[in-house]
Amino acid sequence: MNPRCVVFLFSCCVLMFVLAISRTAARTAASAGAQHLKTRAVVLIVLDGFRWQEVFNGPEHDLMNAKHGSAQDPAQLRKDFWRDTPEAGREALLPFFWRVVAKQGQIYGNRRKGSIVQVTNGFKFSYPGYNEMSTGYANPQINSNEFGPNPTATVFEWLNNQPEFHNQVAIFGTWNTFNEIFRANQSGLLVRAGWTLPWAANLTPREQLLKKLYETSTRVEDDDVPDSFSNEDLLDFLQTHSPRALFVGYGETDDWAHAGKYDLVLQAAHEDDQRIAELWRTMQAKPEYHDQLTFIITCDHGRGSGPKLWRDHDKNVPGAENIWIAVIGPDTPARGEMSNVPRATQSQIAATIAALLGQDYRSAVARAAAPLPVLPE
Secondary structure (H helix, E strand, O other), X not given: OOHHHHHHHHHHHHHHHHHHXXXXXXXXXXXXXXXXXXXXXXXXXXXXXXXXXXXXXXXXXXXXXXXXXXXXXXXXXXXXXXXXXXXXXXXXXOHHHHHHHHHHOEEEOOHHHOOOEEOOOXXXXXXXXXXXXXXXXXXXXXXXXXXXXXXXXXXXXXXHOOOOOOOOEEEEEOEOOHHHHOOOOOOOOEEEEOOOOOOOOOOOHHHHHHHHHHHHOOOOEOOEOOHHHHHHHHHHHHOOOOOOEEEEEEOHHHHHHHOOOHHHHHHHHHHHHHHHHHHHHHHHOOOOOOOOEEEEEEOOOOOOOHHHHOOOOOOOOOOOOEOOEEEEOOOOOOOEEOOOOOOEEXXXXXXXXXXXXXXXXXXOOOOOOOOOOOOOO
C-alpha cells in the first residue's frame, strides 16, 4: 500500500478515536452533572405574544379604556388591575409570577434594568419563535405559520428518543399548529393540541364532559382552543402520567391582542397565571415531582408599543423581538428580577431544558445556543 495511504488511514483512525473519546467524556460529564441536579422534570410554559411591558410594568394605563384598548367595562378593568405603581400593578395582574417565581427563581427581560431577552429568528411571530425555543436555533426557512411539518427535531423529540426519557415527554397546547411544530405524525411524541384530539375509548365522566365541550363549543378561533380547555385536559393527563419533559402552550393572550381587546388580554394573562400556579401545586403534590420540578415560563414573541402597535408583531414591528424568560426550580438560585446581565436569547431555552435534566443537547445539535445561566456554577 502507498505510504501516503497508510498515513491517511492512520490519521483517520486517530481522529475517529479522539472524537469517540470526546463524546464519551461529554456523556460522562453530563452524567456526573446530572447526579448533582435535583430537577427530575422540566415544564416549558409559553404565554403566546404576552409583552414584557405588562410582565414588568403591569397593565399600561393608556390602554385601559375603550378608545385604545376596546375595554368593555373600563371602570371594572381599572378596579381589577389599575395600581399606582408598576410593582403593584404587575403583582395584581400576575400574583403567582411575582409572589412565588420572582422570589424563588430568576426573571430575565426587564429592559429598564439592563436585562435584555430577544428572539433571533427575525420574523417575530409564532412558528419561528416556537421553533427557535425548542430546537435551539432560528431556521430562516420557517417564514410562515402555515409552513407545515417542522423539518428538524425539537429538544423534546431528542429527549424522547433517549431510553431514560422515552414516553415521558408530552406536548399540550391550544394551537393546532403545535402538531406540525413538534412533528406529531413522525416524532413519536404525545401531542394534544388544537380542537381535534385523540380520545380514549373509555372516558371518565369528567373526560366525557371535556370531550363534549371540545366538540360542541363555538370556535372563536378556528385553530386555537380556549386556554381553559387545554389546561383541564392537561390536569386530567397528570392524574395518571408523570412526564419528565412537558410543553404547555397558552394562546389567548395573543388572540385577544390581535383582536385589539386589551381588557381581555389582561384577563387572559391573569387567568393563565392562576393556571400556572395550579399546575405548580398539582405537580409538586406528586411524590415524583416534589421539590424536583423546574418551570421555564416565557413567550414566543413580543409586540409593538403605543396606542396601536401593541396589537401587532412581525418583522416590521419595532420592539416585537423583545421577550422575557422566567425560571423556577430546585437547581436555580433565587436571584429574582435580573439586572445588568448579558443579553439572553430565545434560542437558549432548548439547551437549558436539557441541561436541567442533566443532558448535553449541544453535543448532538452543535448549532444550538448555550443554556441560560440558571444553574449554579
